[in-house]
Amino acid sequence: MALRSSVVKAQLQIADMDRHYYQDHNLTLAQHPSETDLRLMVRLLAFALNASEQLQFSSNLSDEGEPELSEKNLHGDIELWVAFGQPDEKWLRKACQRSARVRLYAYGGRAVPIWLQQNAKELKRFDNLELWEVPEQDAQALAGLYGRSMQLQCTINEGQVWLSDGDTSVQVELKRLGFD
Template sequence: MAIGVTMYTFDIQLADVDRGVYEDLSVRVARHPSETDAFMLTRVLAYALEYEEGIAFSEGISATDEPAVLVRDLTGALVAWIEVGAPDAARLHTGSLAGARVAVYTHRDPAKVAAPWAAKKIHRAGEISLYSFDSGFFDAATAVLERRNTMTVSITERRLYLDLNGSSFESDVHEVAAG
């Protein structure tokens, strides 16, 4: 018998001082059985850190032609293609052709994530940003994940302050050009 998706909810108070974005968000996330807690939490943080009008999660792992998170304008045009984890160069190339901006958020070592992209054809590779977090951040934060989660996400000067279910965590948000 196949295991189905598990639904998680996140009530998020977002205070992104760097961008001037302050929102209360309620997000439902379908976690696929093959998805790790760290990957799911990275998706949620990417959503919060990229939050703007028109942002949405894609259909997830089953949506092979869409990123984990995307932003569309009022006309339905793709504005931002936001990958999570360690996407291959072909996905980044497709995203860069399809959207005005491409970003990758990873819970892994960014050097190991970017290494396979070297010498590969990626449209506008130099404009793609790769975001990572301090070592150990996701190990600590995923230890307190529950099916229903309360989060406060604050970011100032690229320093992330996360309160998840009453536990506090901090990390710099490191940015590296993908190309």
């Protein structure tokens, strides 16, 4: 018998002063049984950082041919493909070929620089790929905000990101990854 995804509800208030985007979102996320709370919170963070009226989570996390988080234009073309973790280079190549912009939010502590070093040669040829790292301590702090039903506020100002559930605030200092 297959395990079913859990449903996670999040009310997310976003005040992004860098992009002048101020909006409330009622989100329903599917959490696959193999997905950690940390990974789900990184997905939620990525939503806040890229929020728009067209940005949507995929309804099926196990479909590797489609983005988990994307923004499509009126013609159905993918404008923004958001990826997570340390995916295979071939998967990112496919994303870069199918989308105008691809953003990867890598996490995993000491494994991230190793992954980047192993894949840098192939990845640096994609002009539409941005790589961001969520530092391990920040990702762990984000996971502490996890709940099956969440009310979160996200403030973004001058590149600084704060998430709060009313009791606890977490600052996330994303690091832009480059190719040396």
